[in-house]
Amino acid sequence: MSKHKRKVAVKNDGCGKNDWKREIKESQNYICPVCGKVGTNSSMDIHHMRPKCKNGSNSKENCVAWHKTCHRDYHQKYGTKISDRFGNPI
Numbered sequence: 329m330s331k332h333k334r335k336v337a338v339k340n341d342g343c344g345k346n347d348w349k350r351e352i353k354e355s356q357n358y359i360c361p362v363c364g365k366v367g368t369n370s371s372m373d374i375h376h377m378r379p380k381c382k383n384g385s386n387s388k389e390n391c392v393a394w395h396k397t398c399h400r401d402y403h404q405k406y407g408t409k410i411s412d413r414f415g416n417p418i
Contacts, residue, residue, distance in 0.1 A: 362398040362415040373399040
């Protein structure tokens with residue numbers, strides 16, 4: 329028997345590891361809670377309210393979808409501070 333596991337090719341059917349991100353965006357109707365504007369799947373990022381570097385998880389309770397510019401601006405201003413869903417540092 330071989331010690332190595334064989335990789336099995338799986339057809340990409342559009343479902344996959346980023347589905348949880350889309351679910352969060354859809355649950356917010358693609359509305360950014362920071363600026364209140366409607367976005368698209370590609371114009372929004374997932375923000376971890378408790379950052380992963382501070383033991384945050386990818387749970388729906390810890391993640392929120394923000395416009396990419398809102399997300400960038402928050403991290404430029406506050407770094408990895410814990411936030412609420414509206415972009416207020418805690």
